[in-house]
Amino acid sequence: MTLSPSIRVKICGLSTAEALDAALASGADLIGLVHFARSPRHVDLETGAALSRRAKGRAERVALLVDPDDALLDAVVEALDPDWIQLHGREAPERAAAVRSRTGRRILKAIGVATLADLAQVADYATAADGVLLDAKPAPGALPGGNGHAFDWRLIREAGLAPTFMLSGGLTPSTVAEAVAATDAPAVDVSSGVERAPGHKDPDLIRAFVTAVRGASARPGN
Template identity: 65%
Template sequence: MTAPIPPARVKICGLSTPKTLEAALTAGADWIGLVHFLRSPRHVSFEQASKLSAQARGRAERVVLLVDPDDALVQAAVEAMDPDLIQLHGRESPERVAAIRALSGRPVMKAIGVATRADLDAIPAYAGVADRILLDAKPPPGAALPGGNGHRFDWAILADAELPDGTMLSGGLDAYNVTEALTSTELGAVDVSSGVESAPGLKDPDKIAAFVAAVRAAR
């Protein structure tokens, strides 16, 4: 008898208000993501992040997204949020990822930008030091943000690729295409930000609920 496929897991990233965080928690998100990056429309201060993290404690895993942080910023994020996971979304080297993991004492997820099959060559080096890999669409030339741009990459690139357990998919996902994404990639976790917004940085509770429902229905 074939074992049932476990349901895919969902991360709602870039939450910034108690109301939209509550919408993600009520919908059943497995992870909630708080962005601390000044150039992002989803940026939250550590004071905001601390309150939101407390709201989510025990209800979902709490993720703080940082971009090329120095040691002081990593320590400040851990102190303010007590995150369950640190997401690194910059140009951190494998050595830097390992150092941040050791410094923080927290699991680390490394985002890797993907546009072509060649971009997957970076995965093995990071898989050896990160607890989880996130495959995100590589930002277009001149983009101000390393992620959350609402673009997707060609999921066919992942066909026959050897991906670490727990690899997550991001980039241009929404309630209308996430079933296709999960079916075509066979990955077990997805991360969404702009796909559940009414405008950059403005999360939509109805879109959050629809996205989580679509992921659950896909499995």
């Protein structure tokens, strides 16, 4: 993840023009469109294409996929024209590299974290992906992401990770400043933390989240 003077903000799981416009107006750096049928934030390709066009040139567009095959990759790239592809399944480093080669898009690989050992995977994707997103590891049978759970942020410092990751998992307007202070995260991602119900974004919460991150960016040391 490329570092910038301020902490980069990704609002993920956007599915309506109203929510997207709130994210863009608030100054989000990246917006995420989920194409995964099991998710309450799933958007079909037609809807996703319209939202992607609306965001083009105003924020970086991320298509979130879970263990996509090549046919799905081709369809998503054609319809959504994303700047990034977020791989949120069990994609091995070799698959992440192959997706990048096939699509020509930057790759953000999600890594589920529950223990210190999970963070060892970060090094495995150093050359296969353009960035890693650290999320709470889901419980068996749960969705691969967007579950609103945080992991122990102290693990990041314990692992000695360089601040080149995106932090996700259970972040909210009231907790994101604490999370940034605890991890030195240069980028943060939120989905369920700015929703009034699963899959239904709240524009006021989106604005509050971005405002909280910008406040954390302005603090000494950030």
